[in-house]
Amino acid sequence: MTTITQQGAGRAVKALVGTKLGMTQVWDQDGVLVPVTVIKVDTNVVTQVRTAETDGYEAIQVATGEVDPRKVTQPLKGHFAKAGVTPRRTVLEIRTSDASNYEPGQEIGLDTFEVGEAIDVTGTSRGKGFAGVMKRHGFGGGPASHGAHKIHRKPGSIGACATPGRVFKGLRMAGRMGNERITVQNLTVQDIDAENGYVLVAGAVPGAKRSTIVIRNAVKGA
Numbered sequence: 001m002t003t004i005t006q007q008g009a010g011r012a013v014k015a016l017v018g019t020k021l022g023m024t025q026v027w028d029q030d031g032v033l034v035p036v037t038v039i040k041v042d043t044n045v046v047t048q049v050r051t052a053e054t055d056g057y058e059a060i061q062v063a064t065g066e067v068d069p070r071k072v073t074q075p076l077k078g079h080f081a082k083a084g085v086t087p088r089r090t091v092l093e094i095r096t097s098d099a100s101n102y103e104p105g106q107e108i109g110l111d112t113f114e115v116g117e118a119i120d121v122t123g124t125s126r127g128k129g130f131a132g133v134m135k136r137h138g139f140g141g142g143p144a145s146h147g148a149h150k151i152h153r154k155p156g157s158i159g160a161c162a163t164p165g166r167v168f169k170g171l172r173m174a175g176r177m178g179n180e181r182i183t184v185q186n187l188t189v190q191d192i193d194a195e196n197g198y199v200l201v202a203g204a205v206p207g208a209k210r211s212t213i214v215i216r217n218a219v220k221g222a
Helices: 074-083 133-137
Strands: 002-006 016-026 033-040 044-052 060-066 088-093 118-124 129-131 175-177 180-195 198-202 212-217
Touching: 016 060, 016 088, 016 198, 033 129, 033 180, 044 074, 044 088, 088 212
Parallel strands: 002 088
Antiparallel strands: 016 033, 016 212, 033 198, 044 060, 060 088, 118 180, 118 212, 129 175, 180 198
């Protein structure tokens, strides 16, 4: 089971959790070719409602995805049973100011969003392992000729000598690249296929195929 927390910052937030299937292209009403990301959204169900009186903040817990009940721990089985739902694979907590409008067992469908609505999409970027400064930060590298010796892809100097005598924190260097949660803001819902459970989002979203994707109403569009 995956647990994700989405901040609502004291505003009414609506969200759906789905799975990225890949990219394709469609034509809009004006005949313009639009690249889209296809997100599969299964039934989202509310498993818990958090209130300011009991938890100190307002939020709803949403679960989705099929999972073998034999692979769910006993505490989680009790948690889902208390909400009156079957065990789910992914659990998403959404901080929203209108949490009192929801109740455990309530299903959230694709009618949450409309075609043309601005949304923010959150996903985990693809991990690329250990990468050098040219790939990770876009450095230009060293000279490629004129007697340059094994410095073609090196970062160059990383600091001064006796003063300050150390490497500053945050210096861009080689290291692990990717596998980070990234939010792309102000994308557009291009189309919704409610029959098959597909949401088509104009543009690219972070994450590999079959990765978990969170769709929220745009924070800058609120």
